[in-house]
Amino acid sequence: MPYVFPRAFVLVLLLAVGCAPLTNSPQSQHTGKMQNATPENTAVNASCPVSAAPSAVTEKAARNASKPEQQDLAAEATGSDADLKQPLEEEVQADVSSNATDKEPALTQAEKKALESEAEIQFDLDVRETERMQKFFRYYTHKHRKTFQRWLKRAEPYLPHIRKVITEKGLPQDLVFLPFAESGFNPWAYSRAGAAGLWQFMPATGRHFDLRVDWWMDERRDPYASTQAAAEYLSRLYGQFQDWYLALAAYNAGEGNVGRALERSGCDNFYDLASSRRYLKSETRNYVPKFQAILKIVRNLEELGFEPIDWDASPEPSQVAIKGGTDLMGLADATGMSWSEFRKANPKFRRTVSPPDASYQVQIPAPKVAQAKAYLDGPRAQKMAGGKRYRVRSGDSWWRIARRFDVPLTALMRLNNTRSKMLHPGDSVLIPVSGEAARARVAAQDGEYVVQRGDSLWELARRMDTTVTKLRRANNLQNTTLRVGQRLTIPGGSQKAKTRQIAQRxxxxxxxxxxxxxxxxxxxxxxxxxxxxxxxxxxxxxxxxxxxxxxxxxxxxxxxxxxxxxxxxxxxxxxxxxxxxxxxxxxxxxxxxxxxxxxxxxxxxxxxxxxxxxxxxxxx
CATH class of the missing domain: 3.10.350.10 (LysM domain)
Incomplete structure (x- = not known):
């Protein structure tokens, strides 16, 4: 009787001889929408290894990320003390092929005329692709008309800068509107696979184009820096494929995926490649028709009953240089901006403190620049009103404190400007916090506070100018145990708020x-x-x-x-x-x-x- 090899042994043997299915490397992931290979692709890869097309980011570079960076990203993945992230809207990820049985609304004369208009990038669609494009056109002009109008308003602050960069790069003007297809012009948008920002860069691709992505900040969310990176990437993709259809498909799926699909299929153009479900995912096959539908809408807004784009609505804000470790919440207060306003103007920052290891530019409304510079030249710019102080206790270590507050160890020590591992009871350690935690501290001045990770009654009493006994009495606490999310009444907080209002008058x-x-x-x-x-x-x-x-x-x-x-x-x-x-x-x-x-x-x-x-x- 022949010996039957255990399944685990066979798997190990396959790995040893290199016959395991190939996985997609970081360079083939741009938006992350092609995160997993299709069953057909996996089968081909397993049996017929092929060489990938030239890539913007090497797999080796992704593997060789520094340990501190890996720690930062690991902390980011936990989600604790996280900053604002928003999922991609369902309208961005729409698959109109699933609506085949829906009753299609009749097109008006204006809509028919808009569909006949030509874009700068000449799209030569076959019958099937034309049907897909028309489905997307109806989807955004009928079923989700209000969503598209909201996107138009959201895009106005960024469109003039994007048009300027696209023009300087000598790229087709139609690419100005590509973020509609990527994110609905939402700088805070994150895909399930981790792509982020207006242009939906994956972390490895973003870093390749000099966008910082770590625990401190995410420059993929910076509309200005990410636009420069996107223009460079699109230019490179066109140079690689010499065809805008393939370049756009590669922007969506990753150039590695498109390059391998071309080699496997033997095709030399996008439409032959997209005619089969074997080589590209549905999202990528739909990408070009969806983008063309968006172009036909934005080129005929008034005729289609949409409010036109106001290209002069939001002049570019002024930039002010800040040093590493600047208290961003303090800067916002000094310029009379709420934290929400400051964060909206500077979405790249993930904390209320700037990274301590580098200088950066912040966006400030022109009338507030003088106030910002006066604050930055003063002694309070690095005093960290947006952070929190932790008093070292017996038995504490840097590692334990970092773990308690879910802060990467390297980030914590860097912010406190130390390389020494020594800590002594009574020492004070600065803990960087997110905007949410900082806002909770500000709200405490008005009489109520939401407990954050690492808080204690003793620390809160000291911070709020009260005593532990008063805090316990005001909140009917039987002991000193607190839980994250618990709401506390701050003795005298509401009275202090009234006093501040009177003092201001x-x-x-x-x-x-x-x-x-x-x-x-x-x-x-x-x-x-x-x-x-x-x-x-x-x-x-x-x-x-x-x-x-x-x-x-x-x-x-x-x-x-x-x-x-x-x-x-x-x-x-x-x-x-x-x-x-x-x-x-x-x-x-x-x-x-x-x-x-x-x-x-x-x-x-x-x-x-x-x-x-x-x-x-x-x-x-």
Whole structure:
């Protein structure tokens, strides 16, 4: 009786001799829509290995990604503390072939005329492709008309820049509208396979075209940087295939997939290739007809009853350079922008802190540029109001803290500007947070707070200028255990919000560069408590240039305040922090207390200082 080999042994043997089915490498994945080979493709690959067409991204480069980057992406995949991501709308992924039995609406004369219009890229469709194109045309002009009108409005801020880049590259103007087919012009759109942005780049392809994709940021979501990358990629694909049909199919499915399909089929053009289901997936076969339908609509908007595109609706915002580790939430506050407004203008950032290892440009409305530059030149730009402080406990390590807050270890240590693995109980560690977590902290000032991962009652009490006992009493807590998502009432929070509103109406002082709460209290002859209570803020609140404050009895105390200010500045010493310094060693050097140093420089109780920081020290 012949010996029957176990199935596992056969599989190992097949792998050893190289007969396993070939998998699609990163270079063949552009949008990720061709993530898995078709059954037919798998069979051909297993038996007849073929050479792939030239590729924009090598599989070796994808495999050789650095370990820190792999850690960053692993943390990203967990989804904790994640930033805003939106799935592709179903209208982007529509497959009209499934609607074959639906009753087709009759075409109006305007629609018939629009279908006869010619695009810049000449599409020579056969009868089957023409039917598919007409189905997409009806789909967007009838069934999902409101969706397409919404896409048109969403596209207006980006179209002028895209047209400029496409023109500079010498590409057909029709390609300006390709993001309609890719994402519906949504910078936040993510496909199931991980493609992202207006142009739906996969991570490996995006990195090949110098788009940063990691835990800190995703430049595939940057409409400006990704447009430049898309223009380069489209130009390269046309140079490779010398045919716009094949170039567009390759943009959708990946040039590796299209190149292999051409070799297997023996075809030399898109329509012969697309005539069979054997070589390309349905999405790619539909891609060219769908894009042509979109072009016929956008070229005849008014005739079809759509609102025309306003090409001058949104001028390009001004760009401002920021250093690594800039507090983006603080920058938004300083310019009078909400975090939602700032994030909409700068979708590439995934955290409220910019990457600490590089400088970048941010998009700021032109009227707000001066405010942004004033903030960035001040001492608060790297103080991290958009982050959170964690007090090191006994037994903590960098690895444990990173795991507790779901932050990549390399990102955490980089943000805290250290390579040392040593931590001591009582040390303060900065934790970067997403916009969602930061907004929860801001909401706490209005009386309610949503618990985030890593929060404790002690930390919340310190941050909200209250006590653990008051927090427990206000929320009827039997113990100190908190759960993520739990809503807490902050004692005095709503009252502070009312006080801030009153203070804004009665404001009589505008914060200037270099001001601190402690210095203002001395200047105007007030106690620090009186000043913060009058404005509904905390003792450690950060002041922003241009912020309005209410100074009680300012006129009556002016003379006394000037005398005190003059005396104080006669004893003022400015000290530049050196490597190895901390507040305690600096305080001992000048014979003052660490608490005084914190008050003089508006530092939080556990706020870190860094080499190069300038501190005020008042000596006798």
């Amino acid at each position: 009665r404001s009589n002082y505008t914060v200037k560069k270099g001001d601190t709460l402690w210095e203002l209290s001395r200047r105007f002859g007030l106690s620090l408590n009186t000043l913060v209570q009058a404005n509904g803020i905390g003792r450690s609140s950060a002041l922003q240039v241009g912020q309005k404050l209410y100074i009680p009895d300012r006129g009556r105390t002016t003379q006394v305040a000037k005398a005190r200010e003059k005396a104080a500045h006669q004893r003022l010493v400015r000290y530049t922090v050196r490597q190895g310094d901390n507040l305690w060693t600096i305080a001992r050097r000048f014979g003052v207390s660490a608490d005084a140093l914190q008050d003089w420089n508006n530092l939080g109780k556990n706020e870190l200082i860094h080499p190069g920081d300038n501190l005020r020290v008042y000596i006798q």
